Amino acid sequence: MKSWSDGLLKLVAKCNNFELPGSSKNSCLPFIVSGQQVGLVREDILEHLRPYTDVFEIQHTNHGQSNGCVTPGVYLLDKYQSVEERNEVMKYVLDDLRRKNGLVSLRGWRNETYDIRCKRSDPMMMKMERSGCCLFGTIQYGVHINGYFYDKDGQLMMWLGRRSKTKPTYPDMLDNMCAGGLASDLGIMECAIKECQEEASVEDRYLKNLKSVGCISYCYEDSRGVHPECQFVFDLELSEDFEPNNTDGEVGSFSLHTIEEVKTLIVSEEFKPNCALVILDFLMRHGIVTPDNEPNYPYLNEMMHFPLQSTYLTFGDCCENSQN
């Protein structure tokens, strides 16, 4: 069990590598739209944004101005005032960057937009192409569904998906039964139902069991950019005769596992890390991983709920405080 416990520590570290010493955290600039921080831009990505002087103002040093405090940041110019104007100019920048082909992330273009906000409860500032979000370090939201059942012997079984080999990110890796990003204009339960239907052909008689059970949050960075993410988690209790069937080509295959097998798989290299975290949360909520059998229980729990909404996007607060 010691090595499994170590595997869990590695897992939460991987999902939160932006918080570890040596990350780019301290050299990122806040991305600011209309006085609100909505993301973080890494130095290597900043270089790609410099040419767009008619779109962004880049401030490197802290200095006072007659009209208030100016802190370092990448500022979307205030002339883009409406949501529509911002959508349009960000689309122009990302299309142009994609054409130049210098950014890994944009090679996985999704043709799907995410809503950009400061906190989740704040008004929408603009929409942005999904593959561009990590360039600006905006919080991305998604839904993940744990598909499970108790077999006739009372044994807990879980369905896992294996991602299609053609997925732009984490191809061929193990995943939750269904999951997906929260596209613009979709409700969260609505999005979860859609993923269950499209990815696993879950019928209505099971969908009534779909239950919202929490969310996890974490922040990692990789060659693509910075990824602060919040995943809304759903449990879906199935019965032994159900078998998932993919219709949208996003899942390569499904496999059924005992919970002991699942425990081994989530600390293996073949599991997409954030999906493994969703399962760790499941194991804790279902009394399988407990504070008595896992010494790092409080730490793991905290690192699965990293405070993105309160301590990550602090630019606005910082500015507010300096004005007091």
Added chain:
Amino acid sequence: MKSWSDGLLKLVAKCNNFELPGSSKNSCLPFIVSGQQVGLVREDILEHLRPYTDVFEIQHTNHGQSNGCVTPGVYLLDKYQSVEERNEVMKYVLDDLRRKNGLVSLRGWRNETYDIRCKRSDPMMMKMERSGCCLFGTIQYGVHINGYFYDKDGQLMMWLGRRSKTKPTYPDMLDNMCAGGLASDLGIMECAIKECQEEASVEDRYLKNLKSVGCISYCYEDSRGVHPECQFVFDLELSEDFEPNNTDGEVGSFSLHTIEEVKTLIVSEEFKPNCALVILDFLMRHGIVTPDNEPNYPYLNEMMHFPLQSTYLTFGDCCENSQN
């Protein structure tokens, strides 16, 4: 629903007031035992510790020393090397402070010790009288049990306890069905079972349903001191014919509520705040509060899992980093 939602924001703010602007957070000194930070001491409490020059060394400013970095802090003198020596000297200090009668917290002397560690997974450094822990801002652990059932119409019902009028803290306020601090030398499930038996006379046939479902963490301060707390949460599904019955005098009375009544009560002034947070976690895990019906869902979730283990006791890390 707007005002209920505001009530939840007030609740998480109350439980995390140590993180709010204007708190004593930035003026506290770390409490250090054998090179490890195990707590935080507030300025008003520091004055009471000053006379004990044979027990603590108090450093106010950062300065280098030949044998490594010395950062500001309240250091338990290194001559108290063993757990037994530390237990003894801390008992001496707290007994003496209690006799002087200048600290509110010690008027609620418990005669019960807590294990003091840096992180939960670290070795125990010493034991400390429960009412003294908030003077040194050490993390306190406890167990909370949600007692609930579905009635014959399928309606979710929950038992609440009302704290005895003679409790030293939060007398006569609403509480979870059972809860208690994690005393030294008790396992966590063991402690939860004990509380169920002593506080509510739960019989074995129900105790088999007791399920570990997560933990919440937060940090607040009050006139007594600083309270970083982690509560291990348990769900206990009961049946309609069960009725809790207190045997240890800690609970004044029990009452049974629909979940709608519980929702109203947790944002009222008569609920002990951390117990209300335990119920908010229950409402989220059971699909009653969802990201579709609660705009601050991610924020609330994050503030119920404040990272005490990783970002609160950072003295040791800080020292390690400065040595790299």
